[in-house]
Amino acid sequence: MRQVTKLAAVTIAGALALTATACGGSSSDDSGSKDKGIGLAFDVGGRGDNSFNDASYAGMEKAMKEFDIKGKALTPRDGESEDDKVQRLTQLAKEGYNPVIGVGAVYSKSVKKVADQFPKTSFAVVDASDNTGDNIANLVFTEEQSSFLVGMAAALETKTGKVGFIGGVKMPLIEKFEAGYRQGVEYAKPGTKVLVKYLASPPNYSKGFGDPAEGANAAKGQLDSGADVIYSAAGASGDGAIKTISQAKNKWAIGVDQDQYNQKSLAAYKNVILTSATKNCSGAVYDFIKSVVEDKKPMTGVHEFSLKDDGVGFSVSNPDFAAKKETVTKIEAAKEKIISGELKVNDKP
Amino acid sequence: MTSTPTTTTTTSPKAPKAPAAPTARKTIRRQMSLPVVLLLVAAGLVLFSAVRVVTGAHDLTSDGQAAAALQLAVPVGLAGLGGLWAERAGVVNIGLEGMMILGTWCGAWAGYQWGPWVGVLVGVLGGALGGLTHAVVTVTFGVNHIISGVAINILAGGATQYLSRLAFDGVQGGTPVQSPNIDPLPRWTVPHLADWLTDINREHWFLVSDLAGLCGGLVRDISALTVIAVTLVPLSFLVLWRTPFGLRLRSCGEAPVAAESLGVNVYLYKYIGVITSGALAGLGGVFLAEVTADFYREGQTSGRGYIGLAAMIFGNWRPGGLAMGAGLFGFTDSLRLRNNDNVRALLLLLAVLLVLLALWQLYRRSYLAASFSVVFGAGSAVWYVLSDEVPAEFIQAAPYLTTLLVLAFSSQRLRMPKADGIPYRRGEGT
Numbered sequence: 001m002r003q004v005t006k007l008a009a010v011t012i013a014g015a016l017a018l019t020a021t022a023c024g025g026s027s028s029d030d031s032g033s034k035d036k037g038i039g040l041a042f043d044v045g046g047r048g049d050n051s052f053n054d055a056s057y058a059g060m061e062k063a064m065k066e067f068d069i070k071g072k073a074l075t076p077r078d079g080e081s082e083d084d085k086v087q088r089l090t091q092l093a094k095e096g097y098n099p100v101i102g103v104g105a106v107y108s109k110s111v112k113k114v115a116d117q118f119p120k121t122s123f124a125v126v127d128a129s130d131n132t133g134d135n136i137a138n139l140v141f142t143e144e145q146s147s148f149l150v151g152m153a154a155a156l157e158t159k160t161g162k163v164g165f166i167g168g169v170k171m172p173l174i175e176k177f178e179a180g181y182r183q184g185v186e187y188a189k190p191g192t193k194v195l196v197k198y199l200a201s202p203p204n205y206s207k208g209f210g211d212p213a214e215g216a217n218a219a220k221g222q223l224d225s226g227a228d229v230i231y232s233a234a235g236a237s238g239d240g241a242i243k244t245i246s247q248a249k250n251k252w253a254i255g256v257d258q259d260q261y262n263q264k265s266l267a268a269y270k271n272v273i274l275t276s277a278t279k280n281c282s283g284a285v286y287d288f289i290k291s292v293v294e295d296k297k298p299m300t301g302v303h304e305f306s307l308k309d310d311g312v313g314f315s316v317s318n319p320d321f322a323a324k325k326e327t328v329t330k331i332e333a334a335k336e337k338i339i340s341g342e343l344k345v346n347d348k349p
Numbered sequence: 350m351t352s353t354p355t356t357t358t359t360t361s362p363k364a365p366k367a368p369a370a371p372t373a374r375k376t377i378r379r380q381m382s383l384p385v386v387l388l389l390v391a392a393g394l395v396l397f398s399a400v401r402v403v404t405g406a407h408d409l410t411s412d413g414q415a416a417a418a419l420q421l422a423v424p425v426g427l428a429g430l431g432g433l434w435a436e437r438a439g440v441v442n443i444g445l446e447g448m449m450i451l452g453t454w455c456g457a458w459a460g461y462q463w464g465p466w467v468g469v470l471v472g473v474l475g476g477a478l479g480g481l482t483h484a485v486v487t488v489t490f491g492v493n494h495i496i497s498g499v500a501i502n503i504l505a506g507g508a509t510q511y512l513s514r515l516a517f518d519g520v521q522g523g524t525p526v527q528s529p530n531i532d533p534l535p536r537w538t539v540p541h542l543a544d545w546l547t548d549i550n551r552e553h554w555f556l557v558s559d560l561a562g563l564c565g566g567l568v569r570d571i572s573a574l575t576v577i578a579v580t581l582v583p584l585s586f587l588v589l590w591r592t593p594f595g596l597r598l599r600s601c602g603e604a605p606v607a608a609e610s611l612g613v614n615v616y617l618y619k620y621i622g623v624i625t626s627g628a629l630a631g632l633g634g635v636f637l638a639e640v641t642a643d644f645y646r647e648g649q650t651s652g653r654g655y656i657g658l659a660a661m662i663f664g665n666w667r668p669g670g671l672a673m674g675a676g677l678f679g680f681t682d683s684l685r686l687r688n689n690d691n692v693r694a695l696l697l698l699l700a701v702l703l704v705l706l707a708l709w710q711l712y713r714r715s716y717l718a719a720s721f722s723v724v725f726g727a728g729s730a731v732w733y734v735l736s737d738e739v740p741a742e743f744i745q746a747a748p749y750l751t752t753l754l755v756l757a758f759s760s761q762r763l764r765m766p767k768a769d770g771i772p773y774r775r776g777e778g779t
Contacts, residue, residue: 046525046526047524047525047526048517048518048523048524048525048526048527049524049526049527050524050527054524075525170741170742195688196689197686197689198741198745199686199745200745201741201742201745204745206648206651207651210646210647210648210649210651211646211648211649211651212641212642212644212646212649213420213421213637213641213642213649214686216641216642217417217420217421217682217683217686217687218686218687220413220416220417220687221408221413221417221683221686221687221688222687222688223413224408224411224413224414224687224688225408225687225688236527236646239642239644240641240642243642243643264521264522265522265523265524265527265529265530265644267522267530268530
């Protein structure tokens with residue numbers, strides 16, 4: 001019996017060790033010096049999400065190349081706790097990384113906690129502005145503006161008078177997308193019906209943003225209810241929605257965060273991607289790193305990236321969409337109005 | 350060794366309270382006869398139809414709904430079927446989730462390189478490998494089944510995470526957490542019949558349209574893998590209950606020592622049971638990777654292995670029952686995902702069901718339970734009348750709540766295999 005217990009212990013230990021190594025993977029090497037360069041912690045999904053994690057990493061890579069510094073990026077585990085996040089950031093700060101960046105609203109609280117302990121390190125959190133501090137930069141985007149513009153595209157291109165919205169997780173960040181989208185639809189063609197579906201609620205982020213089956217079924221449901229243009233702000237779950245939409249006839253999908261028409265993993269379905277509500281995470285992260293490393297004057301407080309500075313926008317890479325001159329002109333006009341302040345977009349539904 | 354110390358945990362806590370006579374009857378009447386099941390299904394359909402007509406939530410029984418339910422039920426059902434094979438051989442398999450993860454990863458890894466059918470094969474092998482690990486640890490080394498299962502879940506998650514980085518990163522269309530796309534498997538629609546059923550469904554006639562909708566979902570755009578998965582249910586029944594091989598395998602789960610005394614190689618049968626279990630769970634994983642999506646994605650299984658296990662327990666360790674359990678979960682899950690009106694209509698359905706339950710409980714003279722049912726039934730009726738829309742949080746929780754309710758009411762007379770989860774050593778039974 002004792003042998004058996006021992007074996008069980010060994011098996012478990014082995015399993016845990018393997019998981020641990022798999023979790024703590026880093027994307028870049030690190031040197032031994034005190035100032036090690038950029039530390040970055042990914043949101044759920046990590047590098048390879050084809051979305052804002054990848055975009056943030058691109059900004060970091062660009063800075064690493066340009067300023068000739070090193071860096072380390074850590075990916076979280078699915079369903080981890082708040083303590084894990086605090087520990088990840090603490091680890092980066094303790095090892096001497098400066099600046100330290102938390103990608104995603106999930107890092108809002110933990111960045112605050114860790115920043116108080118390391119006053120000499122500059123921190124940034126992407127997508128959250130509810131916890132500020134002297135050494136924290138909050139990099140936020142006016143997603144409601146880009147969502148407004150793609151909402152207009154949806155309303156102008158629908159034939160059934162019904163458009164869909166699929167949100168990954170029901171939280172303020174995604175509700176911003178919904179709010180902008182609804183207003184854009186109403187602005188372009190009043191009376192158009194918007195079907196809204198949220199896949200999950202916090203803290204169930206992996207189901208909301210990482211389960212293509214969820215997105216696929218939600219999209220099928222909206223198609224069957226008569227929607228013919230569907231905007232999904234749901235990370236990889238949205239990939240499932242786009243696949244489903246591509247199997248129906250004469251329906252459009254709207255992408256999110258990056259220009260999904262040019263996304264390689266969606267190449268087979270790109271014809272149905274009308275446009276995408278883009279968000280320049282890469283530029284924001286790069287700007288922040290530059291302020292710390294090059295200008296020696298770290299950004300702090302809330303920095304909003306909006307239509308004005310191309311922090312957000314909409315894409316016209318699909319030639320079928322570019323050919324719809326009238327629609328594109330109308331959207332461009334509204335864009336100018338938003339930039340000039342003539343048209344206000346609410347960030348709450 | 351053949352006494353039944355562990356089975357007490359599964360019998361209902363209410364059992365001692367009930368009078369003696371019904372308890373005795375319960376144990377005799379373990380299974381409902383076929384006519385009773387059909388009658389219940391028919392009654393359910395009438396009820397659904399009525400609720401649909403009253404609420405105007407026509408999507409409740411549309412063909413799209415049925416198709417979505419089927420697609421969501423298949424992975425859960427395959428995991429449950431996997432659980433059935435292992436537990437009928439006396440090995441508790443909580444590692445189904447891990448074996449499913451191995452199925453998604455292996456299926457996608459082979460699938461994107463050598464085509465979807467090779468993916469199916471390799472995914473099944475991957476799951477079977479997980480099963481083999483579980484069998485070695487539990488059967489040969491006698492480790493506690495739960496510990497081994499949990500270890501496999503953790504191991505599978507970690508290993509695939511690590512392997513993805515090696516195999517998919519840098520490949521065209523792949524990322525460290527996602528595989529490149531896999532070519533689709535063939536899909537079929539029964540010509541004419543599918544369109545005809547859809548037309549009838551659109552008419553919104555009472556009962557007829559509902560029936561057409563439910564059947565319509567089963568003949569339109571069906572993946573080859575769905576057909577295979579559905580056939581595996583009766584096949585498992587035939588193999589396990591109608592062949593000498595199945596009798597021997599089940600005897601290992603009921604009374605391994607007795608089986609051994611009759612010359613059955615218990616270790617061998619347990620190995621076969623657990624490896625088959627892993628293969629079926631792996632097939633469920635492949636289905637997720639190749640049919641619902643067309644790529645592997647980290648965290649894609651999102652707990653469906655555990656739900657499969659629950660479906661199997663709901664189904665009283667029998668293939669027909671677990672298929673119903675999986676169907677129930679798939680249906681409520683698709684209700685949640687498709688249309689918000691569905692869930693509101695569900696409130697009315699819940700109210701009606703609870704009132705019916707209360708009447709039954711009154712007839713059985715359990716007044717306390719009846720009053721609870723009436724209160725909750727009235728509550729959901731009031732909620733239905735007063736609200737135009739139910740909150741998103743409730744919609745998301747609806748399938749789990751429904752499953753919980755159904756489990757709570759139906760799991761009162763379950764009987765697991767007698768020696769399920771008990772370590773067995775050859776030659777130790779005296």
